[in-house]
Structure formats: C-alpha cells, structure tokens
Amino acid sequence: MDFLVSHFAEILFYILAALAVLGSVGVITLKNPVNAALSLLGTFFIVAVLFVLQHAEFLAAVQVMVYAGGIMVLFLFVIMLVSVKGLKTQAAFLSPLVPVAIIGAILVGALITSAVLLGVFATGDGGPEALQMVDGAVLGNTEAVGMVLYTKYLVPFEVVSVVLLVAMIGAIVFGRKDRFIEEQEGEVGS
Amino acid sequence: MEHYVPILVYALVAISFPIIALLMAKVVRAGSPDPVKAEPYECGVKTNTVAFDTRFSIRYYLIAVLFVIFDVETIFLFPWAVSFDRLALFGFIEMMVFLAILLVGYVYAWRRGALEWA
Amino acid sequence: MPEPILQLLLIPLVKIVVLLVVVLLIVAYLTYAERKILGYMQVRLGPNRVGPKGWLQPVADGLKLLVKEDLVPGGAEKLVFIIAPAIVMVPALVMFAVIPFGEPFEVAGMTITPYLADINIALLFILGVSSVGVFGIMLGGWSSNNKFSLMGGLRSAAQMVSYEIPMGFAIISAVLMAGTLSMVGIVEAQRTAGWWFVFPGILGFGIYWICGIAETNRNPFDLPEAEAELVAGFHTEYSGMKFALFYLAEYANMMIVSAMAVVMFLGGWLPPFPNLLAGLWASPALAWIPGVIWFLAKMSFFLFCYIWFRGTFPRYRFDQLMAVGWKWLLPLSLANVMLVGLGVLLLKG
Numbered sequence: 001m002d003f004l005v006s007h008f009a010e011i012l013f014y015i016l017a018a019l020a021v022l023g024s025v026g027v028i029t030l031k032n033p034v035n036a037a038l039s040l041l042g043t044f045f046i047v048a049v050l051f052v053l054q055h056a057e058f059l060a061a062v063q064v065m066v067y068a069g070g071i072m073v074l075f076l077f078v079i080m081l082v083s084v085k086g087l088k089t090q091a092a093f094l095s096p097l098v099p100v101a102i103i104g105a106i107l108v109g110a111l112i113t114s115a116v117l118l119g120v121f122a123t124g125d126g127g128p129e130a131l132q133m134v135d136g137a138v139l140g141n142t143e144a145v146g147m148v149l150y151t152k153y154l155v156p157f158e159v160v161s162v163v164l165l166v167a168m169i170g171a172i173v174f175g176r177k178d179r180f181i182e183e184q185e186g187e188v189g190s
Numbered sequence: 191m192e193h194y195v196p197i198l199v200y201a202l203v204a205i206s207f208p209i210i211a212l213l214m215a216k217v218v219r220a221g222s223p224d225p226v227k228a229e230p231y232e233c234g235v236k237t238n239t240v241a242f243d244t245r246f247s248i249r250y251y252l253i254a255v256l257f258v259i260f261d262v263e264t265i266f267l268f269p270w271a272v273s274f275d276r277l278a279l280f281g282f283i284e285m286m287v288f289l290a291i292l293l294v295g296y297v298y299a300w301r302r303g304a305l306e307w308a
Numbered sequence: 309m310p311e312p313i314l315q316l317l318l319i320p321l322v323k324i325v326v327l328l329v330v331v332l333l334i335v336a337y338l339t340y341a342e343r344k345i346l347g348y349m350q351v352r353l354g355p356n357r358v359g360p361k362g363w364l365q366p367v368a369d370g371l372k373l374l375v376k377e378d379l380v381p382g383g384a385e386k387l388v389f390i391i392a393p394a395i396v397m398v399p400a401l402v403m404f405a406v407i408p409f410g411e412p413f414e415v416a417g418m419t420i421t422p423y424l425a426d427i428n429i430a431l432l433f434i435l436g437v438s439s440v441g442v443f444g445i446m447l448g449g450w451s452s453n454n455k456f457s458l459m460g461g462l463r464s465a466a467q468m469v470s471y472e473i474p475m476g477f478a479i480i481s482a483v484l485m486a487g488t489l490s491m492v493g494i495v496e497a498q499r500t501a502g503w504w505f506v507f508p509g510i511l512g513f514g515i516y517w518i519c520g521i522a523e524t525n526r527n528p529f530d531l532p533e534a535e536a537e538l539v540a541g542f543h544t545e546y547s548g549m550k551f552a553l554f555y556l557a558e559y560a561n562m563m564i565v566s567a568m569a570v571v572m573f574l575g576g577w578l579p580p581f582p583n584l585l586a587g588l589w590a591s592p593a594l595a596w597i598p599g600v601i602w603f604l605a606k607m608s609f610f611l612f613c614y615i616w617f618r619g620t621f622p623r624y625r626f627d628q629l630m631a632v633g634w635k636w637l638l639p640l641s642l643a644n645v646m647l648v649g650l651g652v653l654l655l656k657g
Contacts, residue, residue, distance in 0.1 A: 032385070034385065034388055034447065034450070034451075035387065035388070038388070038391065038447075041440070041443065048436075049198070052194055057427070057428065057429045058268075058269065058429060058432070060429075061265075061268075061429050061432035061433065061435075061436055062265050064432075064433075064436030064437065064439075064440075065261060065264075065265055065432065065435055065436040065439060066258070066261055066262055066265055068436065068439065068440060069261065069435075069436055069439025069440065069442075069472075070257060070258040070261040070262070070439070070469075071258060072443065073254050073257065073258070073442065073443075073446075073465060073469055074251075074254045074255065074258055076443065076446055076447070076450075076465075077250055077251045077254045077465070078251065080246075080446075080450055080458075080462070081245075081246070081248070081250075081251060141428070141429070142268060142269050142272050142273075142428065142429060142432075142489055143269070143272050143273045145269045146268075146269030146270055146272055146273030146277070147273050147276060147277075149266075149269060150269070150270060150273065150277050150281050150284055150285075151277075154284060157266070157284075157288065158284070158287060158288060158291075160266070160288075161263075161287075161288045161289075161291040161292055162291060164259050164262060164263065164292060164295070165291055165292060165294060165295040167255075167259055168255075168256065168259050168292075168295035168296075168298070168299060169295060169298055171252060171255035171256065171259075172252065172298065172299055172302050172304045175248055175249070175251060175252035175255065175304065193425045193426065193427045194425065194427065195320075196320040196323070196324070196405070196424050196425050197402075197405045197406070197424060197425050197427070199320065199321070199324065200320075200324050200327070200402065200405045200424055201398075201402050201405070203324055203328065204328075204397075204398050204401035204402045205394075205398050207328070207397065207398070207401060208393065208394035208397045208398065208553050209394070211549055211552070211553065212390070212394075212549055212550070212553075214374065214549075215373075215374050215375075215378065215548055215549035216378075218374060218375055219374065219375050219376060219377060219378055219548055219549070220375055220376065220377045221377050221378070222377065225382070227377075227379055228379065228380065228381060228382040229381065229382055230381040230382065230383065230384075230452065230453050230454040230545060231381075231454055231456070231539065231544055231545060232454070232455065232456075233539075240383055240453060246458075246459075246462055250462055250465070250466050253466050253469065253470060253630075254465075254466075254469060256634075257469040257470065257472065257473065260473040260476075260638075261472070261473070261476070264473065264476035264477065264480070267476075267477070267480045267645065268431075268432060268480065268483065268489065271480050271483040271484045271487075272483060272487060272488060272489055274484055274487065274649065274652060274653075275487050275656060278653065279653060282649055282650070282653050285649070286646065289642065289645075289646070293642075296638075296639075300635070305630070305631070305634040305635055306627075307626065307627035307630040307631065
C-alpha cells in the first residue's frame, strides 16, 4: 500500500504510456478508418493526462482542445467525405509499406539522436526555469507559459500568426470549386 | 497534481455510467427482431442507396479548417489573458498585432465567399 | 481511520456520488420542467397523470426507455453506433468535476469544498472536454446508415465548431477581467471587484449565452434535429437506452452552459453586489442563505430561459445560422476581447 501511494505517479505513468502505445498501434492497424480515428482520439486524451502528470497543465489543455477537439473534427470530415465502405475493401493502404517504414525509421532515428544529443532529461524553458522568470513566484503553468511566450519568444509568436494566415488562405483556395462544377453536381447537405 | 486525482476517479465513474446503463438495458429490454424493423428510416420508402456514400458539400470541410485555425488562435489568447496584468501595454500591443494579421485572413475568407452558405 | 485517508479517499468519493446523483436528478426533473412549462406556455397542462401533478413522469420515462426495444438499423456501423451515445454522455458528466457550486464550509471541524476539484486550468478543461461531445453526435449520425441522421450529424458538427470560436473569445473576455482560469478564482475575482462581470462584460455575456444555446443544439439553433426537415436529426435511428443517453447528455450540457454563465458572469455563489450590499447580505434575515442556493437559483434562471426560448423562438435556417456565427458573433466577440483588454489596461495600468 505504501509502495502504491509513494509511487502512484510512476505507476500511473506506465499504465497510461502502455495505453498510449496501444492506442497509436490501433490507429495504424485498424482497417476501418473511423475506428482508427476513435483510437487516435483516445490516444490524444491519454497523452493529455501524461502532460498533466508532468505538471504541464496548459499543454494538456492545448492537446485536448486543438488535437482532440479541432484536428479530429477535420479528420472525421475527411473520412466522411470519402466513401468509407469503398476504402475498407481496398487493402491498398498497406502496399506503400516500404517507403512508410523507411520514413518511420528515419523519424525514430532522429528522435533517438536528438534525445541522446540533448540528454533525455533536458529541461528547456518548460522546466522550473520558466517559473523563475515570473519573479520566482509560484504561479500556475498557464501564467508561466504566457510570460515566457509573450516576452522571450515574442517573434516566434508573431510568426505563428503568419503561419496560421497562410493555412487559412490555403484552405480557402483549395476548398473552393469552380462555380460551374458546383452547379453541375447536385449537392446534398448545403 | 493531487487536484487531478479526484477528477481522474470521477472520469472513470463517468465512463462506467453509460456502460452500466447500456448493459442494464440489455438485460431487461424487450426484443423481437424483425428485418423490417432493422431497415433505416426513410419516410416509409424502401432505401435504395447506403447513406455512407452520400456526397456532401466541401464547405463542411472548409468550416472545419477555419475552426482549427481559430481554435489555435483562441489557445494563444488564454495564456495572454491570464498574464495580462504583468504584460500590460506591451502585451496588449503584441496581441493586437497577432490578431490584426489573422484578421487579414478573416477578411480574405469573407471576400472569397468562404463564409457564405447559400 | 487516519486523517489523510479520510481526506484523500473518503471525501472525494462521497462528493463524486453526491455530484452524480444531484446532476442526474436535476437532469431528470429538467425534462419534467420543460414539458410542464412548455405545456403552460401553450395553454395545456403538460404531464399530469403519473403521480401527483405528474411528479413521477421522469421515473416513468426512464423505465420506459430502459425496457424499450433497441433497434440497430441494417447496414449501420454497429460498434460506432453503440459507442456514439457514450461519447456524448461522458464529457457532459466529466465537466461537472470543476464547477464550483458554493463556497467552502465547515463540517465537524473539516473544511468541505462543494466542488470536486479547483484546478488552475478549469476553464480550458471544460472547453476541451466539451469539444469532444461533437464527435458523438457526428459519429452517431454517420454510423446510422440513414440520410437524415447523416445530414443532422454533419450540420450539428458544423454548427458546434462554428459557435465554439465566439464562445472561446467570450470566455477570454471574462478571463481578462478575472486574470485566472480557475473557476473558484473567477468567482473570488468578482468578489474583489465588487460587481459581477456581467456589468462590464455585458457584450461578452450575451455572446457567450447565444453560443451556449447553439452549442447545446437548442432552440432557436436546434437545426441538427429540425423535425420538419430531418425527422429527428442525428438520433433518428436511436431508440431505448442509447437514445436516453443522448437525451440526458443534452440536458446535462444545458446545465454546464448555465453553470459556466453563472460562474463567469453572474458571480457564482455570490449574492448580488457582494461588497456594496455586504451589510444587507450579512443581516440575520438573509445571512442564512448558503452560496449553493444562490448558485442554483441563478442556474435555474438560465435553464428556465432555455425552455422559454424553446417555447418562443422559431428556428433559424442553416445558412442564417452560419452567417450569425461567422459574420456577426465572431467579429463581435473579437472586438469585445480587444475592448475588454483595453478597459482592463486603462483601469489597472
């Protein structure tokens, strides 16, 4: 019992980490894209809990809001836009296995290299240092992020708005069809 | 951290609630299956096509993309709002620049008719 | 029993049970209240057969839904079809974890807080968890293999994501005034400020309330289940307990939206003008009223408004709905954030 109480965080971490791995394996192995998407949704939540375990509460909230709340809606719309029944019968999604494996290997390699180079437990501005920047006061995680982001990382923050602008314009350009085609196809759901 | 433990427990209880409710219903509910009952409802007419293959407007997708972009923008506003007291005028101007750049995108979306639905 | 075990385990468990029972009870009687109030608004009596004045109607409804035959349409994505109602229900319940229903009070020498947890990202927690409910509706509509359901699910998803943006901006205007994301902190900030945030933040409050109604798919924004065109929208094919879960979740979400409005803009458990009229509230005639009563009274007002609107407003058309969200509420809420920011800057700086 004492062991359980004193190592509660670690035990929770390992359970959640196992679940996260399981969820992400589900994403790439489940044949029905909607089931894969649900698996991804679960994984996002587990990762959010992992962030909370690391005292990165704001990051956990971002994870849930942007990924689980935003990106997933996008995924689901795409899955619904294409004909899922047809997709399921095609085993095509496994055929480009070799290039995918190569890309995957490169990414894992990059991850390990950077972990080794930076030190596995490297603490950047996410660590206690960030909190010290705010007069050393014990503040919430969100305040600390705010203070660092809007003072030290001012330029990257403003650049983000340009990136978002590009994304927005790109989506509008791609999403528009010619009026002619639109009139030709009878659309449902508008 | 210790604040989150009750939430985690509560979340587990909340997850078990629909499971228990559905299992309970499975035990007690009536059931006399019939192929006619299992047909999807279409005003009494026999269905000829599967609903999954229904094509719908690309605008739904566009709305989702715009939502994600504005969602990210909202996320940036939260840490700004909580540390606004300390950031003061500098932070205010900074955020106005950020919003102004995104406003350009919004105006573009409006002008290109991305917000129209008719 | 040693003190820490009691503090750490027993009290939260009791709180969880109380919270769930109270929430489900309010939800059950909210359905009764809705039918009764709508009945009176339309000069009918509403349910009045089961029990005295129909008081046992929710029980009868629950039992009926429990024993109803459960139909799964042919060709449906069965797994998703079953999971979808749970995806709507679970977030609706989880959000109650951070709603502060009242101020801490003392029982037998222990300080009991009438909320499960006071976390410093409570608002983000609610926003994040609430955004998951949309998947349940979307997938429920999609998996039914029914065109009405599909349209309802799509519409609902588009509507909910569209109104989430101005809602987020309206919430930020409250955060700007409070300077914290903790729900308890926001209420305390209103005590310090001496007035409810609805007065300086009336625009934000209005936007929040409109978006809140749209987020819960209620009149005049109940397009996902517009019965005249879509039969019953995303839950056309749902029956029995699965339908009941959708139904319960809708009312639980209404409670959350109301509770959030109370916390952010109407001073939570505080009486009106907590500082200005402090003498009045401390007088023996009124001092006995606990904060929880104030909270529930304010929440009931919003819940009544929900029903009132349903009895009053006609439904929007879908293009009108999108235009209101993207062309009116979004720029207005953004301007509101700038205005409130400027106001806070001038007042505090």
